[in-house]
Amino acid sequence: MTVEKPSWQAIGEQKRAKLQELLPPSFRIDPVPSADEQPNATTFIEQFLSPAERDITETTSAKALLSKLADGTLSAVEVTKAFCHRATIAHQLLNCLSEVLFVQAFARAEELDEYLRTHGKPIGPLHGLPISLKDQFRVEGAETSLGYVGWLGKVETKETESWLVKQLKDMGAIIFAKTNVPSSLMAIETNNNIVGYTTNPHNRLLSSGGSSGGEAALLSLRGSIMGFGSDVGASIRVPCSFTGTTGLKPSHGRLPYLNVANSMEGHETVPSVIGPMGHKVSDLRLAVQTVLECSPWLADPKVIQLPWRSEMEDEVRAKKASQKLTFGILRHDGVVKPHPPVERAIEQVVQALENAGYEVIEWIPPAHSEAFQILWNTFAADGGIDIHQALQQSGELPVPQLAVSYGEKLGHLPVGSVSDLWGTNQQKYNYQTRYLEYWNSTAARTRTGQPVDAIISPVAPTASYRPSEGMYFGYTGVYNVLDYSTVVVPVTKADRTLDIPVTDYTPLSDLDGAICKQYDPDLFNGTPVGVQVVCRRLEEEKVLAIADEVEAVLGSSIA
Known part of the structure; x- marks a missing residue:
């Protein structure tokens, strides 16, 4: 007997229901006000938290929180619970989570507290620090959909986990959630057919940006102290600006992308990069420095051997x-x-x-118009084949934020040739050269002569x-x-x-x-x-x- 395959709408609904079930009932709010009733969620959220939870989640920086975790002033369990509580409310208000990993996080927090009691010292430089991750980071025990319905159903293993995630765990970080992205990542708003649209915590009638919109929204509501996103055109920076958070887009080759999922794998004319997101610039420095101390160039051949300078x-x-x-x-x-x-x-x-x-x-x-054209030529080089093939795995329709660029169906964009791609690469190199010359020329206009x-x-x-x-x-x-x-x-x-x-x-x-x-x-x-x-x-x-x-x-x- 043939078993009828669920529709893409049903698969998305099942995933949404699963996410809801994983939110602890005691952490949820009911009723959830509409965006019209409560546009600004930033102060609204505080009434549902205890004074201790507010103090923990509103700690000024990751460095300050790590200090309290290292000396035992705060336990990993109480810190993790506070952020999971706040993240639960944030998701109900903003639609910002794609994976809820609270059970695993609580178990890891207990292990870390036991280690501190037994050894009298933290397990590593990120001991007990809750870290959230953009959906494309592969985490053991979680799915990695990139907002595609057709990518659901595959649970990551220890072998498939992103290299960076392994290092964060080894350094004592607690991965407690993954955050929402637009289908394919290729949009500056965060929307997909699984979780839905992620709104701005400062005004829920507006966008949190994209593609790291879920990560920025969660951070902005203090549902996380530090996170990691990615950026190929705007994806860390636009969401950070829209939500009042901070983020780093590094140069390609500085931080490890190994085993991080992506759309259009193999395109490297303008490569995607990963970077930290947080509340203070010092958080970003801490993240980069600790990752570089793991010598990522020994694992990821695309990383340049360049320790912290x-x-x-x-x-x-x-x-x-x-x-x-x-x-x-x-x-x-x-x-x-x-x-x-x-x-x-x-x-x-x-x-x-x-x-x-x-x-x-x-x-x-x-x-800058020339650079924008180079970037668009890169994004459209395959005529949208990669994206539409991924959509076709479930038969889902593209959300409006994706369709506006890549069309409702394949054929909206022309398919470029190898010669076209080579031409784009040469245009990029020429543009980079002229921009560098201009930067150098400013020495003639500064007081320092530099x-x-x-x-x-x-x-x-x-x-x-x-x-x-x-x-x-x-x-x-x-x-x-x-x-x-x-x-x-x-x-x-x-x-x-x-x-x-x-x-x-x-x-x-x-x-x-x-x-x-x-x-x-x-x-x-x-x-x-x-x-x-x-x-x-x-x-x-x-x-x-x-x-x-x-x-x-x-x-x-x-x-």
């Missing part, structure tokens, strides 16, 4: 002490004009840097967007094409009284005009806005040190 940080500190840090400011990329809150955030950073004695010059580089140390740039032209209105990722994508090291630093929040709509602007294009019209001061009021701090290729130590200083000079001005 303290001397690069020392150079930044010396320039800081002598007030010789110099910055280039990108206000407009020549393609899409930023909305008023984003323009104000850039100006706020300029003023803070100048007040600290640093030099700021205008940044007018080779056309090129600028870093660029300050918008992350996106908008503070967020309504569902299905995400349209442009050029402000981030250019630095993927260039392979530069980039950190997002939160700056401010949109303010209806300060960020007045522009009425006399003549759009540069239909795209520019459409995004300009999206601005609604009342809707965006209170939504976070961050900026990018950008250094050259493989300058992770430098960009983190400079971003830390930008974070410091902004100080209490962050609203």
